[in-house]
Amino acid sequence: MEGNLPQHQCHPASTAVDKDDLVIPIIDFEPFLNGTPADKHEVAMSVVGAFKTSGFLYLKDHGIPPSVVSRVFGSSGRFFARPQDQKDSLCWTTPQANRGYVKTGQEKLSTPDDVSGESRTTQDLKETIEIGREGVEGHPNRWPDNLDDEGKDFKEVMLSFFDTCKSLHLEVMRAIALGMHLPEHFFDSYVDAGDNNLRLLHYPSVHKDVFEKNPSQVRAGEHSDYGSITLLFQDRRGGLQVRSPKSTFVDVTPIADTVVVNAGDLLARWSNDTIKSTRHRVVEPPKVVGEENDSGVYPDRYSIAYFCNPNMNQFIEAIPGTYGEDICPAKYPGITTGDYLVQRLTATI
Numbered sequence: 037m038e039g040n041l042p043q044h045q046c047h048p049a050s051t052a053v054d055k056d057d058l059v060i061p062i063i064d065f066e067p068f069l070n071g072t073p074a075d076k077h078e079v080a081m082s083v084v085g086a087f088k089t090s091g092f093l094y095l096k097d098h099g100i101p102p103s104v105v106s107r108v109f110g111s112s113g114r115f116f117a118r119p120q121d122q123k124d125s126l127c128w129t130t131p132q133a134n135r136g137y138v139k140t141g142q143e144k145l146s147t148p149d150d151v152s153g154e155s156r157t158t159q160d161l162k163e164t165i166e167i168g169r170e171g172v173e174g175h176p177n178r179w180p181d182n183l184d185d186e187g188k189d190f191k192e193v194m195l196s197f198f199d200t201c202k203s204l205h206l207e208v209m210r211a212i213a214l215g216m217h218l219p220e221h222f223f224d225s226y227v228d229a230g231d232n233n234l235r236l237l238h239y240p241s242v243h244k245d246v247f248e249k250n251p252s253q254v255r256a257g258e259h260s261d262y263g264s265i266t267l268l269f270q271d272r273r274g275g276l277q278v279r280s281p282k283s284t285f286v287d288v289t290p291i292a293d294t295v296v297v298n299a300g301d302l303l304a305r306w307s308n309d310t311i312k313s314t315r316h317r318v319v320e321p322p323k324v325v326g327e328e329n330d331s332g333v334y335p336d337r338y339s340i341a342y343f344c345n346p347n348m349n350q351f352i353e354a355i356p357g358t359y360g361e362d363i364c365p366a367k368y369p370g371i372t373t374g375d376y377l378v379q380r381l382t383a384t385i
């Protein structure tokens with residue numbers, strides 16, 4: 037009897053942002069991690085659907101406990117509170133290494149059609165530390181572990197979080213594979229090295245008149261990310277905005293315990309542009325009705341971006357099913373991940 041059959045109660049997606057044709061869903065990842073093949077398929081279709089339309093989604097029940105994320109935020113806050121000379125002693129050196137501390141104004145973000153990196157004059161109001169895969173010969177991470185016990189703790193917390201995010205990257209790639217009608221483990225051997233980049237970001241508190249005097253001033257300039265996907269953890273301040281199909285900027289408001297996941301340029305290229313890597317930026321926090329802040333200062337904002345990449349030595353050419361005689365031809369020549377990323381990072385110096 038039909039009434040006795042178990043109801044299929046999996047509704048993996050709801051909408052978080054729907055403005056100016058930019059639609060960003062919240063996708064419950066738990067049925068992908070622990071569900072039946074049918075559950076997995078449903079989540080996978082939602083993930084790929086989001087990447088093909090807005091290029092962005094929020095992931096909830098992604099398996100990373102909130103306590104782990106707050107520990108990383110805590111450690112990050114203590115790192116950026118260090119004296120400037122300590123941070124400068126760990127400075128970023130080269131695009132090939134892409135590790136270390138980047139002080140305010142040092143990075144110019146680039147987009148794929150802006151490889152000169154020269155189009156922007158206003159500096160970002162942020163400082164970051166970039167952490168790469170540990171143990172890569174010739175490219176040591178710049179840890180503060182020789183400074184004090186806190187520095188040792190920082191290294192431990194970040195190494196552990198790096199691995200946690202590496203696993204989530206693998207799972208999201210599995211969802212993308214299923215959603216693109218490929219075997220679930222299709223991408224595993226492409227991304228299993230963990231050639232990823234953990235970036236801790238600090239946007240220092242800033243006087244409101246900085247934005248009032250210079251209308252083009254932002255906290256982080258408009259850009260698209262470079263790699264496969266980015267896992268973005270935001271604090272509660274807000275300010276992240278995504279470029280809509282109508283070319284406006286739409287707020288991507290923080291939602292507690294979710295990760296914002298967006299596709300990067302290399303995944304867009306890999307998917308023969310069926311997946312979108314959408315431009316975004318960070319501005320001053322939006323006004324909250326009834327919560328007038330008349331201190332004249334916007335408070336600090338912290339975020340954590342985990343930039344995922346295919347393995348550095350992987351040759352990336354159009355994914356099967358994204359090109360062919362009856363659809364679009366392959367648009368881009370193949371390139372190794374390493375060459376692609378160094379080309380993009382060189383444009384930011």
Ligand SMILES: O=C(O)CCC(=O)C(=O)O
Pocket residue numbers: 235237256261268270276316317318339340341
């Ligand atoms: O801080 C944020 O919310 C976004 C940062 C970002 O987009 C980036 O670093 O690529």
Ligand SMILES: [Fe+2]
Pocket residue numbers: 259260261266316
């Ligand atoms: Fe970004």
